[in-house]
Amino acid sequence: MSTILVLVRHDGGTVQKSSLELLTLARRLGDPAAVVHGDVSDALVDALGRHGATTVYAVTPLTPPAYPPVAEALAVAELAARTAPAAVLITSGPLGTEVAARVAVRLDAGIVTDAVQVRAEAGGPVVTQSVFAGTWLVEGRVRRGTPIITVRPNAVTPEPVATPVRPVVERVDLEDPASPAVPRVVARRPKATTGRPELTEATVVVAGGRGVGSAEGFRLIERLADVLGGAVGASRAATDLTWCPHELQIGQTGKTVAPQLYVAGGISGAIQHRAGMQGSRTIVAINKDPKAPIFQIADFGVVGDLHVVLPALIGEIENRRG
Amino acid sequence: MKIAVLIKYVPEATAAWRFAEDHTLDRDSVDGRLSELDEYAVEQAVRLVEAGSATEISYLTMGPARAVDAVRKALAMGGDRAVHVLDDALHGSDAVGTASVLAAALRRMEFDLVIFGMASTDAEMSVLPVMVADLLRLPAVANAVTLRVDGSALTAERETDDAIEEVVAPLPALVSVTDRSGEARYPSFKGIVAAKKKPVTTWSLSDLEIAPERVGTAGAATEVLAVRPSPPREAGTVIVDEGDAAVRLAEFLAANKLL
Ligand SMILES: Cc1cc2nc3c(=O)[nH]c(=O)nc-3n(C[C@H](O)[C@H](O)[C@H](O)COP(=O)(O)OP(=O)(O)OC[C@H]3O[C@@H](n4cnc5c(N)ncnc54)[C@H](O)[C@@H]3O)c2cc1C
């Protein structure tokens, strides 16, 4: 069976959920081989084996450390040249996209970004993309070089294999070929963590927009998210007003989410916002304007004031749970 | 210090976009404009000139004849001149093909800094900045929210999910800027008038010494097999709050096993 190279991200022993999704997808296309940077612990190798990776390429970090996307692209391009895989799978998002773009150029290979579905076909993987703010579906294929595919988080449900595999671990030492000048990270200010689920991975997302009215109003969105065990999201209007951090922005220039439940409070539903959330399974909207476009895609809409409806809803949910 | 800014002519976001027979975006049937996300790139360049950090701005676009509208809009915001890569053989180019053309054009231009938008509003791939950087072997900072140049280096801030990073790259360098880098100005009347006199040079593929079969539909490394509209979402229930909305909403969530 042909190899499918999967760029895996992890934090020490835990493999990121989006990487497990890629491994699950890779099994449908061929024989998954994981490309891993940094410390490869036994626990990590086991987790990869449970998700079907038959090979783990453990890439030794370059010294001095290289700019991450450039270092990852170097490794993936090199391994792709060496193993002639049937496809390379990378998670969509700023970092993944940068790696994939560089690999495509270096291999002079076709790239398809932000896949919502990938299926095996005789002529190579057929990739479905959701384009034009989610209004069209496009099926395409790479016809020159190794298919480089970035996959949207949540496009696949991660599933372990019935019988775990013992992956072959192979160390990969790379040489940095007279590398082009790269940027240097001179300062890094970590952001505060919230303890809430990661936005793109959450099964419930509660998002607030300009209609929330103020930074204090945004607390209501957070409270509902906490009651539902979900992540907090926002429209660009709400992040621009600094009612919440920018990384919570959903939409064309923010994140793409597809949770089981999406609750939009005080969001009008502009096309750029819908682009990032209309793949959600169930959409609930609370907006005082009955003509707000968000109602066109909502499964359940409430025309009303969120400052009244949300506290009542939180109370009602708490009551039901006793 | 000289800046090159990459701009794209795209269909208006609010128009109903269609596919043409050949599965490419039908650009003739809808109004086009300078991509809103590239206006941020233009804005940053103009600000660098105003701050005295840069002296000249040249724009570069690849696109159909009408793309000159986008060029004029950018020139009305500021800047000195533009290059328009125009060739019928470019129709249907994929990302790798487009990157090779833009890189070839940049090789013929003078610059210390290249500024891109974060993504085109039609293709939305966000790949061209780094692809071009890789081809030209330039250091690249993708998705910057602030940038400044001093003498020989570019300093940019970018937001990742868990941190704000400050990144320094030696010039010449390439950067893409997000829609959070600072609101783009409206062209002034004076700017619009001045833009009409600024030179726009047209280059064909032969000027760039690129074989036509390397680009366009013929040279594309990807192919579209089928397109179809997304299935419309089924119309849901909309209720007007009469004091009972929270209860009915909770019932809906419970019935759908979402509580
Ligand atoms: C290139 C580009 C990229 C963009 N990218 C994004 C993106 O990634 N994400 C994004 O979200 N936007 C994006 N936008 C912006 C987008 O066009 C909209 O401006 C934005 O989504 C509007 O946010 P909003 O719905 O919160 O605000 P508004 O459109 O102002 O809507 C506020 C809503 O709140 C309702 N409301 C007010 N008070 C109450 C109340 N008390 N109770 C209930 N409802 C109330 C109002 O009826 C209204 O419908 C982008 C725009 C451009 C040009």
Ligand SMILES: Nc1ncnc2c1ncn2[C@@H]1O[C@H](COP(=O)(O)O)[C@@H](O)[C@H]1O
């Ligand atoms: N045809 C083009 N001509 C000039 N610049 C372009 C073109 N296509 C893309 N770009 C630039 O590359 C950026 C990212 O585009 P994309 O990778 O298509 O999302 C855009 O914001 C533009 O700055």
